Amino acid sequence: MEALQQKILEKGIIIDDHTLKVDSFLNHQLDTSLISSMAEELIRRFAGMPIHRVLTIESSGIPLAFMIGYFLRIPVVFAKKTKPSTLSSGFYSAESYSFTRKSPYTMSVSRDFIHPGEEVLIVDDFLAGGNAVSALIEIIRDAGARPVGVAIAVEKGFQGGGDSLRKAGIPVESLAIIESLSNGVIQFRK
Amino acid sequence: MEALQQKILEKGIIIDDHTLKVDSFLNHQLDTSLISSMAEELIRRFAGMPIHRVLTIESSGIPLAFMIGYFLRIPVVFAKKTKPSTLSSGFYSAESYSFTRKSPYTMSVSRDFIHPGEEVLIVDDFLAGGNAVSALIEIIRDAGARPVGVAIAVEKGFQGGGDSLRKAGIPVESLAIIESLSNGVIQFRK
Numbered sequence: 001m002e003a004l005q006q007k008i009l010e011k012g013i014i015i016d017d018h019t020l021k022v023d024s025f026l027n028h029q030l031d032t033s034l035i036s037s038m039a040e041e042l043i044r045r046f047a048g049m050p051i052h053r054v055l056t057i058e059s060s061g062i063p064l065a066f067m068i069g070y071f072l073r074i075p076v077v078f079a080k081k082t083k084p085s086t087l088s089s090g091f092y093s094a095e096s097y098s099f100t101r102k103s104p105y106t107m108s109v110s111r112d113f114i115h116p117g118e119e120v121l122i123v124d125d126f127l128a129g130g131n132a133v134s135a136l137i138e139i140i141r142d143a144g145a146r147p148v149g150v151a152i153a154v155e156k157g158f159q160g161g162g163d164s165l166r167k168a169g170i171p172v173e174s175l176a177i178i179e180s181l182s183n184g185v186i187q188f189r190k
Numbered sequence: 191m192e193a194l195q196q197k198i199l200e201k202g203i204i205i206d207d208h209t210l211k212v213d214s215f216l217n218h219q220l221d222t223s224l225i226s227s228m229a230e231e232l233i234r235r236f237a238g239m240p241i242h243r244v245l246t247i248e249s250s251g252i253p254l255a256f257m258i259g260y261f262l263r264i265p266v267v268f269a270k271k272t273k274p275s276t277l278s279s280g281f282y283s284a285e286s287y288s289f290t291r292k293s294p295y296t297m298s299v300s301r302d303f304i305h306p307g308e309e310v311l312i313v314d315d316f317l318a319g320g321n322a323v324s325a326l327i328e329i330i331r332d333a334g335a336r337p338v339g340v341a342i343a344v345e346k347g348f349q350g351g352g353d354s355l356r357k358a359g360i361p362v363e364s365l366a367i368i369e370s371l372s373n374g375v376i377q378f379r380k
Binding site (some may be wrong): 024028029031032033035036042058059062063066067069070073074075076077108110112113165175190 | 226259260300
């Protein structure tokens with residue numbers, strides 16, 4: 001998506017060969033106009049596929065996921081990164097690993113909010129090694145639902161998560177795929 | 191707001207005299223249609239006031255805050271609940287306390303994303319004792335900006351945070367103010 005790639009080139013900050021900071025428009029300050037256009041573009045890419053529900057993970061996946069759900073008039077659920085309390089009536093959980101924070105974490109979704117037979121679109125702001133998305137897929141399948149696809153803002157292609165999912169037969173659509181951040185230059189996949 | 195109050199009566203779950211669970215539509219599963227109507231209603235209540243920026247806090251304030259920013263075509267910033275890493279160029283921080291998790295936490299906003307002289311609307315899903323909102327106000331004032339008001343989905347009136355803010359001269363608009371959860375009955379403020 002041209003507008004997102006332009007924004008990344010203008011406002012993205014390369015921290016190192018693996019890390020791109022986009023917190024001025026995507027995951028701390030939110031460019032509401034750009035994110036709504038991104039949601040519309042992702043909806044176009046999944047047009048014709050049945051989608052009953054959007055699943056994302058807190059926090060920075062929420063804006064894009066919410067807009068997709070808003071335009072499609074379907075519910076959005078965000079997985080929580082905290083272990084559910086004993087008050088809770090039952091959760092699907094899966095383990096993931098944050099390379100940013102260098103620590104494992106559990107993500108959880110209430111059993112009340114994914115139902116057997118549903119077609120679920122996974123949405124997130126970043127896709128790198130694919131750990132978080134794989135955990136969301138595990139949760140969807142545990143619920144007897146189906147991951148209809150994965151809608152991503154920025155994929156770090158060089159970390160391989162997106163291509164692994166594609167090889168496994170999961171449709172993955174990313175609005176910008178970064179092939180390299182080496183030498184301080186952002187290179188997108190053609 | 192009638193539609194929200196109805197939804198609370200239909201879907202809210204009273205956990206105890208102080209705790210109302212609304213995770214089926216407001217802070218785990220998201221009712222995208224209701225939340226967009228809530229954003230429109232809050233915009234009406236702050237009509238005529240200058241608003242340059244929306245400030246909320248991760249995670250569950252994000253959907254409502256995002257929709258308000260989307261309709262007003264202004265940026266949204268969400269405060270982070272993690273201490274900023276050393277990579278970061280500079281943050282405004284304030285201490286708050288979570289009664290849900292019974293622990294203090296630090297919220298932080300990058301200095302790049304609030305500017306002196308701006309009028310900032312604070313948005314959150316819940317207002318109880320007012321700790322989180324007070325910390326956001328502290329951050330806004332530290333930045334030399336002004337808190338133009340506080341827009342809330344559900345205020346727990348019996349915990350007093352909203353009324354303290356009103357007495358301090360901060361405009362607070364809540365779409366549903368709960369006066370009591372005693373005896374398993376939800377009572378709204380008239």
